Amino acid sequence: MxxxxxxxxxxxxxxxxxxxxxxxxxxxxxxxxxxxxxxxxxxxxxxxHSWSEARHEQHQVRVFLKGVRIDLKKDMIEMKGNIEAYKNQRNAFRYLATIPKGHLADNDSIQHFAPYFYNFTGYGGNTGRYEGFKSSGKLGFIENDDLQNSILDLYEEKIPRLTISTDFYKTQKLKFADYITDNTVDYPAGNITKVMASNPVKNRSQIYLSSVNQIISNYENCTAQMEEIVKEIDTELPRKK
The missing domain is CATH 1.20.5 (Single alpha-helices involved in coiled-coils or other helix-helix interfaces)
Incomplete structure (x- = not known):
C-alpha cells in the first residue's frame, strides 16, 4: 500500500x-x-518493517528461551547426579589419604571404593542450542539485560571453568590408574593393599581431594546459575494454564 x-x-x-x-x-x-x-x-x-522485524526477532528469542529452559532442566538433573558421583570419589580418596602410616589398606574398603578410583564423571553439556544462537548473532535480541547476562555468564564463564577442572582431574586420575597398575603384582591377591596405602598414593589422594572439592563447587555454582536462569525465563515467558 x-x-x-x-x-x-x-x-x-x-x-x-x-x-x-x-x-x-x-x-x-x-x-x-x-x-x-x-x-x-x-x-x-x-x-x-521495523515492527515486523522486531516481532520476528522476539519470536526467535522466545523459541530460544523455551529451548534453553528444557536444556537447563536436563542439565541440572545430570549435574546433580554428577555431584553425588564426585562426593563418592571424595570419600574414596579421603579414605586413602587417612590410612595410618605403616598400615595396609583394608581389602573390603578397597573393593567398596574401587569404582570411584578409576571411573570418570564429566558434564556432557546441552550447549548446542546456545552456541547456534550465539554464532548467528542473535543473543543481542534478548531484551532482558539481566537474563542475557545470566545466560552469558553460565555458558561463557561457569561451564568452561567446570570443564577445565574436570579435564584436569581426568588427566590426574589416568596417572593414578597407571601408577596403581605399574606397581601392583598378582592382583587381586598380591600387594594391592600395600600399594594403596603407600605414600605416593596418599599424597596423590590429598591432591585429588582438593580437585574434587573444587569440581563439586563448580558444579554447584553452575546448577545455582541454571536454577536462577530458569526462574528468570519463567518470569519472562509465563506458562499458559
Missing part, C-alpha cells in the same frame, strides 16, 4: 509540474502536499 501511495503521489507531482494552467504557487502547494504524502507513506512503511 505504501509503495502505491508513493507511485501515485510521484505521478501527481510530475503532472502538477507540467500543468501550464496552474499558477506557480498553486503548483508548489500541491507538490508539497504530495511530497508530504510520500514522506508519510515511506515513514509508515519503515515503521511497519
Amino acid at each position: 505504501a509503495e502505491l501511495e508513493v507511485v501515485k503521489s510521484t505521478k501527481k507531482i510530475i503532472e502538477t509540474a507540467k500543468d501550464k494552467e496552474k499558477s506557480f504557487w498553486h503548483k508548489i502547494k500541491e507538490m508539497a502536499l504530495e511530497i508530504a504524502v510520500i514522506i508519510f507513506a515511506v515513514s509508515l512503511s519503515i515503521a511497519f
Whole structure:
C-alpha cells in the first residue's frame, strides 16, 4: 500500500509540474502536499518493517528461551547426579589419604571404593542450542539485560571453568590408574593393599581431594546459575494454564 501511495503521489507531482494552467504557487502547494504524502507513506512503511522485524526477532528469542529452559532442566538433573558421583570419589580418596602410616589398606574398603578410583564423571553439556544462537548473532535480541547476562555468564564463564577442572582431574586420575597398575603384582591377591596405602598414593589422594572439592563447587555454582536462569525465563515467558 505504501509503495502505491508513493507511485501515485510521484505521478501527481510530475503532472502538477507540467500543468501550464496552474499558477506557480498553486503548483508548489500541491507538490508539497504530495511530497508530504510520500514522506508519510515511506515513514509508515519503515515503521511497519521495523515492527515486523522486531516481532520476528522476539519470536526467535522466545523459541530460544523455551529451548534453553528444557536444556537447563536436563542439565541440572545430570549435574546433580554428577555431584553425588564426585562426593563418592571424595570419600574414596579421603579414605586413602587417612590410612595410618605403616598400615595396609583394608581389602573390603578397597573393593567398596574401587569404582570411584578409576571411573570418570564429566558434564556432557546441552550447549548446542546456545552456541547456534550465539554464532548467528542473535543473543543481542534478548531484551532482558539481566537474563542475557545470566545466560552469558553460565555458558561463557561457569561451564568452561567446570570443564577445565574436570579435564584436569581426568588427566590426574589416568596417572593414578597407571601408577596403581605399574606397581601392583598378582592382583587381586598380591600387594594391592600395600600399594594403596603407600605414600605416593596418599599424597596423590590429598591432591585429588582438593580437585574434587573444587569440581563439586563448580558444579554447584553452575546448577545455582541454571536454577536462577530458569526462574528468570519463567518470569519472562509465563506458562499458559
